[in-house]
Amino acid sequence: MRSPLAIPTEANLWEHLRSTAMWRLRSILERHGNRLSSQHHNALWALIVSMVARLEGTDHGRLAFGLPTGMGKTTAIVALCAALEGVRHLTGSSLSSTGTKTIAVSASKVEALCELKRAMIAEGVNPEHVGLIHSKRYWPSVAEKIKAGEARDDYASEPSEGHDRPILLVSHARVRGQNGAIADYMQRDLLIWDESLFVSDSSGVSLCALDESAGALERVARYKPEFVDLADYLDSCIGLCLAKREELKESGKPEVVFRFPSLSADYMETFRGLLGTRHETVSRLLDYVNEPIRYIPTSLGGVLSYRLAIPDELENIVILDASHPIRELVRSTQGVIDAEREHPLIASLGINLSGIKRFDQTTIKFMKRSGGRTGMTRNLLKTGVGQERSVSRELIEVIRNIPKDEAVLVFTYKPRPKDKRSMASVLLADLEDAGIDINAKVTDHSGQERDRITVLTWGQETSSNHYSHCKHVILAGVLMRAEEDVAAAFVGETRNIGVDIDNALIRSLIQSEAAHCAYQAASRGSCRTAVNGMAEAMTLWLMHADPVIVQTLQEVMPGVKVEPWLSVTTSFKGAKGNAAAVTIAGFLGGLPQDTDMVSIRFLKRKTGLDGMPAQSFKRARDAALQSVPWAMNGRSLVRVFPGD
Numbered sequence: 001m002r003s004p005l006a007i008p009t010e011a012n013l014w015e016h017l018r019s020t021a022m023w024r025l026r027s028i029l030e031r032h033g034n035r036l037s038s039q040h041h042n043a044l045w046a047l048i049v050s051m052v053a054r055l056e057g058t059d060h061g062r063l064a065f066g067l068p069t070g071m072g073k074t075t076a077i078v079a080l081c082a083a084l085e086g087v088r089h090l091t092g093s094s095l096s097s098t099g100t101k102t103i104a105v106s107a108s109k110v111e112a113l114c115e116l117k118r119a120m121i122a123e124g125v126n127p128e129h130v131g132l133i134h135s136k137r138y139w140p141s142v143a144e145k146i147k148a149g150e151a152r153d154d155y156a157s158e159p160s161e162g163h164d165r166p167i168l169l170v171s172h173a174r175v176r177g178q179n180g181a182i183a184d185y186m187q188r189d190l191l192i193w194d195e196s197l198f199v200s201d202s203s204g205v206s207l208c209a210l211d212e213s214a215g216a217l218e219r220v221a222r223y224k225p226e227f228v229d230l231a232d233y234l235d236s237c238i239g240l241c242l243a244k245r246e247e248l249k250e251s252g253k254p255e256v257v258f259r260f261p262s263l264s265a266d267y268m269e270t271f272r273g274l275l276g277t278r279h280e281t282v283s284r285l286l287d288y289v290n291e292p293i294r295y296i297p298t299s300l301g302g303v304l305s306y307r308l309a310i311p312d313e314l315e316n317i318v319i320l321d322a323s324h325p326i327r328e329l330v331r332s333t334q335g336v337i338d339a340e341r342e343h344p345l346i347a348s349l350g351i352n353l354s355g356i357k358r359f360d361q362t363t364i365k366f367m368k369r370s371g372g373r374t375g376m377t378r379n380l381l382k383t384g385v386g387q388e389r390s391v392s393r394e395l396i397e398v399i400r401n402i403p404k405d406e407a408v409l410v411f412t413y414k415p416r417p418k419d420k421r422s423m424a425s426v427l428l429a430d431l432e433d434a435g436i437d438i439n440a441k442v443t444d445h446s447g448q449e450r451d452r453i454t455v456l457t458w459g460q461e462t463s464s465n466h467y468s469h470c471k472h473v474i475l476a477g478v479l480m481r482a483e484e485d486v487a488a489a490f491v492g493e494t495r496n497i498g499v500d501i502d503n504a505l506i507r508s509l510i511q512s513e514a515a516h517c518a519y520q521a522a523s524r525g526s527c528r529t530a531v532n533g534m535a536e537a538m539t540l541w542l543m544h545a546d547p548v549i550v551q552t553l554q555e556v557m558p559g560v561k562v563e564p565w566l567s568v569t570t571s572f573k574g575a576k577g578n579a580a581a582v583t584i585a586g587f588l589g590g591l592p593q594d595t596d597m598v599s600i601r602f603l604k605r606k607t608g609l610d611g612m613p614a615q616s617f618k619r620a621r622d623a624a625l626q627s628v629p630w631a632m633n634g635r636s637l638v639r640v641f642p643g644d
Helices: 013-031 038-056 073-091 110-122 140-147 172-176 207-221 225-251 265-275 280-286 344-349 373-380 390-400 423-433 483-494 503-522 548-556 579-589 600-607 614-624
Strands: 062-065 103-107 130-133 167-171 190-194 200-206 256-258 293-296 302-308 317-320 336-338 362-368 407-412 441-443 449-451 453-457 470-475 538-544 561-564 597-599 630-633 636-639
Touching (some): 038 062, 038 073, 038 190, 038 317, 038 344, 073 103, 110 130, 110 167, 200 207, 200 280, 225 293, 265 280, 373 423, 407 423, 600 636
Parallel strands (some): 062 317, 362 561, 407 470, 470 538
Antiparallel strands (some): 256 293, 630 636
16 A cells, blocks of 8 residues: 555546545554454445545446445545545645545434544545535534533534535435435435435325225214315225225235325415324325335235335435344345445455454343334333333343443333333333433543433434444334335335335345344444454343344354343243243343354253153243244254354
């Protein structure tokens, strides 16, 4: 690699930019205590090469890099922009091929973009060269509080300014909110997309929920005549859906595509005005009533549609998505190249992106129990006075036994408009009632005081690195997307309204989306930080009904250990289990990672269960296999994902 200190010339300009960007990237990472393995270095070099090639114009297309969290993807953006700034400074106007190049960076959270702007400026990028677009309010005193860690959804810590600057920071929502068009300020040589890229906006609603909302509006129309047209329109839509359902039954076809009666712009505006913020299902339907509609025979019946959100003209996109290896929806996106599978430089260097970061010091404690919103709502929000909240008690026992100098991060569900309380407030109140100091502080690696206990909600599991001091992440349930929702997203990403999709695929999509949420949430904690390619020690406490999520997490967390999270409550079926199941799970979870098979006879002898009746042992064995990544194979047990 040529010295980045050489003066760039017309002949070596792009090579200089690549080398300087990589040198800066490595310097920043090492300054923060990272030591790059050869695989890690090569992966980051391939990323820099890919971004520069799109700036240079020698390569095109949408390329997804599934590099693990905390391995320098966002830092690579900073390094590239700082290197580009240096080339501009050294060459002045004599070499305009880089001076006119423009970059856009898009992330889901405005505050992540604010932090990125400050990081660029700290590395020498001229503030006048960095633009930031958002619609949030800005006030200097509030900005300082946000920088100190105070969350404010309505404010940003940097002002919105500089739409025409060579480096532009913009949210995903703003890029997608152009109805498939490209805003003038998005005409860029390179777009870097932080996190998963979905090219379509899609909507899927259950026919049952739609019928329920339509019935409510029909009753309203008895007293308010202005609702009559809306109720009649919905009735005609539902009648058409029911007819298509019968058509599917009779024909045996896997799908049927049709259109609802078209709505004029005037009627659409009137209907939306009547709905206001109520009847979310009907509002989602109205978004797509003038698009092709597909009926799918899910458990409650469903209709879905989509429209393109990221236009094909936005061609040169580098996608930085740690979840790409396990997220089936993004891997179905038409026109995206998977760097690990298809990029020639990755192949020539023999890079396994998912294996660059090891998780040998990370443990998943898994409890098989319902973690969906319905179950959590019933447990946390609908319990009466004096009733035990088993979820709270599980968390209390875990946190009570964690050393007081170790921080804890909890994820749960956002409150819905009809909820009188939030799950986060209930959990915190229950912890406090149990004698746990919810205001306690711990000291992080830099000597800064931080909250010991933090509760976040789903939707906050990406972007932020503010909680990397937390050695324990507890998932009080995992976000599960609805059947119609994931089916609509899959259809939209394939851009084929008639694509083959069945219940098995829908189930697999739901599982991979849940695993993605869990992985991103886990990556807010201390395992986000890697030293010499090894994630820092952390425990992930996971409540979920489907053990497949654990198996999927092992794909992107090589070396992670899995152990049972033993319940202290008996308020759900099978919570406590029997002693034999716990013994078997503990034995399997404690085996060395290079032990991939044990015989049933050996297991019985080592656990002292060789005298147990066959049927009792079988029930205990099957219960244990729900909490550890092992499976039956003849008369032996085999590790689902063998050690490497």
